[in-house]
Amino acid sequence: MNLKKSFSGAMRLSSEEKYNPDTLVLSHSTLKSVMQANSEEIVLRKIKMSFPKYKYVVVWTKDTYELFKRGMDTYGYSMPRHRVIVFQEVLMHIASDGVNQIGFERALKQAGIEYQKNFLHYSKHDANYMYHLFCKCYKEYTRWTNQEICYLSPRSHIIHTGSCRYANRNHFLATNRAAKYVIFQGNRVCKICGCEDEWNRLQWGVSSGVKQNNRAEYLRELPLTDENMSMICNKFRLDYNIASDMVFIRTAFSGWIVYIQNDRVTKLRHENYRQRRDEALKIHKKCFEGYHKQKLPSSRFYDVVSYIKYHDEEMLKRLGDKRSRIDIILDRIREHDAENMA
Structure with a gap:
């Protein structure tokens, strides 16, 4: 997971009528600077040229990925075969209770990732912070669960615990024995067993x-x-x-x-x-x-x-x-x- 190449670029609004002052303040931009940036098509073309091959796409929320994919499809830019990792959902299962989501800033604090508050919501810095957060969580969770296993369905990419009643009821479905870090490879946790205690978590902010x-x-x-x-x-x-x-x-x-x-x-x-x-x-x-x-x-x-x-x-x-x-x-x-x- 060593960082080999990075890319960031401002993207111009399609029209000034879509100007939202709150959004621009949050993203540390002005209307003038945004309207002087490259168009969406140019930015996405540069992304495709910078990353012609990739196995995974890591995003904070699913909406981010949908926005990215819709833009690539709009301009006819093909995407390599890949798996999507919605990192906020991963943290929900490895550091929360399997139900409640964790905010980005809180995740940085709990993981001990140094950041500057003024740089949050600045895409270049957010991507860098998320890279360090992902690496640290991956290493800690792999070490934390090194004696534990789960069962992965290669067709549905759903992860089950060994005692999952759904997996046992459907034992005819082919599953493979796997380490729990496969959650970092674009596999989803079963909705039936994903909230149970057998999913040992990093337990950030547990007060009870x-x-x-x-x-x-x-x-x-x-x-x-x-x-x-x-x-x-x-x-x-x-x-x-x-x-x-x-x-x-x-x-x-x-x-x-x-x-x-x-x-x-x-x-x-x-x-x-x-x-x-x-x-x-x-x-x-x-x-x-x-x-x-x-x-x-x-x-x-x-x-x-x-x-x-x-x-x-x-x-x-x-x-x-x-x-x-x-x-x-x-x-x-x-x-x-x-x-x-x-």
Whole structure:
């Protein structure tokens, strides 16, 4: 994401009758300077010449992109095949609650991007600020969710969590396992699961004590008391039993043993399973001879539990959910009870 080329240019109004003094003040322009600028056609032609190839177009709002595309179509300038990233909508899912939008200036403040207030709404500076904001959010969110996965539909470009009821109800739709940073590649978050707690966020400006205690950052740093470990397991809706120096965790697919020492995870074991060649579709069958050592994804209990959650969801998705109807109903009852306990 290194900056290779930049471009900015003032655009002349099509007529002086479209003069809006408030807009010109906001954009640090005068009517005289605007009317002496290049026409829309010339500016868009220069953009096409400056950027003949591109894979993504990043804009703050969808209206900005529609304005750009309409102008390119008006003058017959073809656009390379690309994906559109509406950055404000991305921030809504990675730094807000999935519903409320974040303003541009507030986003700069929360991300710690230095800016001059007088330069806001000046297109040349806004584009530069948004570039730095995009890079920083991309890096932070990639690091923040490095142990988490989602499921991406290559046809619709919609991202789902592993427990999304829409994705599970339509499991026949092809989805690919992906890291959560794919949201920065023009993919949309599912409207069904996009507001759920499993979408760990940067949590800018969270003031509620309840939400604060549910933040990944907060949970990662907690001392590993029985109460705190229970809180983390409940967040991921997992069955568990806590012993003096280990935690037994069971998912819908398998069992795990997490070894704890000095508030850090020292070892992780996963329940053995084997494949029976005479089984239809080669469905994995768990056996009870013991556990094998699993590569430790992190020394933090929160990250390990997150890894367990998404590891087994991926296995279930890959093998297909062959459980009976009564098993599914019982699992839903357990999930409902876990929600009430959380």
